[in-house]
Amino acid sequence: MSLTRTLTLLVTSTVLLIALIAAVWSYIESNHELEELFDAELAQSTRIVQGLVRHLADTQSMAQLPETLRETLTLPLSEDVGPEADDDEILPDGAGHKYEKKLAFEVWTPDRTPLLNTLKADDAQGLAPGYSWAESRGYRWRVFTLQDPTTGFWIRTAQREEIRQELSQELALGNVLPLLVALPLLLLAASAAIQIGFRPLRRLEHPIRNMAPERIHPLDDRHAPKEVAGLVQAVNSLLKRLNQALERERRFSADAAHELRTPLAALRLNLEKACEDNPQQFQPLIRSVDRMTHLVEQMLLLSRVDSGTGFSKQYHDLSAILEQSIADVAPLALKRNIEPVLHDDAGQAQLCCNKALITTLMRSLLANAIQYSPEHTVVETRLAPSANGYHITVCDQGPGIVPEARERALSRFVRLDQRLGDGAGLGLAIARRIAELHGGQLTLNARPDGQAGLCVSLWLPTRAILGDGED
8 A cells, every 4th residue: 555545544534533523522512502502591481471470460360360371472273283283484374483382381370270381281289490391292391490489470481392402403413514514625635735745755756767777867855855855865875876886787798898809800810711721620610709799799789779878860761771771681581591571651751760770770670580580481571650650560480489488588698599590689689779769669479460470569759769868
């Protein structure tokens, strides 16, 4: 699992957990505070009724008092109070609101004779000051009871439990809902912040991923985060040592190959003189020296190609390069009775490249195909335009290469069958490196017609990148 994904998962999980805890806590606290507010409102309503009863007791007789209380404190059509009458918010003719049906008032005389009993809980014998719960008409009611010290009347206000729960839940959810709505945005913002925070690391990753062995350079640590500054310095130190080791290897290969050219040339001259007297004895030695000389030349070329520098490029006719390359290997083909054929589907194919390198590449591919082809066969070369470049295929009728060994065949100093040919296993490796220097690709495939043989596929972009990448 990547560090970015791990950190994002940890942060979002933590934020989600804390937000859920905060939401639950806010919901519980809101419910509690609203319950207290409803209780305070219930007590206040009871005291208002207390003042009304005290005033009516001073101005009306006991016979008139129940009727006045009923007209004042009960709703019109109060007999319709019930579950089926809860659908309309506003009562007919604007007489009130449906929530009034969920409020009730009761008044008793000092001797507990009911004057107003809309709740009809029938628990007057259990009257006691303060808060309590009562059951009536299938509902549970929250009640507040007090006794007027002046008149001695008992007064009680009741509120249905469901309306308290409905209002408290709606208000509590109103407090929690913004947090729940903002939570996904918060998680997205946290994830985006982590992605932005790791952007400097991705900027460090890009040059390492695209760094070629021949162009190793230190990483730019000016914008590196402090947390990875030590790691960047360690990587730069490693890259420096690696570049030095590769440079020593390239220098050794180039120097060794260069120093071997002179003694090999002298050895061949001496063998040629000795061969005049005894050709059968010294001819195999001459072939071995020629093979060693060819290997030295390839090592020198490989050293230059590996460096990737010092190669200029211009626009050249790719068709002409292919024709000249086929002409160069024609003597080898005629010696083995092999016919090289060119199919040019591109016409005048202009390619920005290093002509010497592309010529070397094509000669290597053609010589390799001729070397492994049976006599009296055909080596076909086809040039065709492709997307932003050109596609070249060289197909022979030799033994071919099994799919699992094709990538290995492109490695250096690899010869899959020592019995065939006399190369050193560098031809395909050099060709692939030259293709890479031009921004192209070289692959090995089976023949498209299903016959025995091997097809080398080469794609080259119209405008190549060589050496330091300058146009």
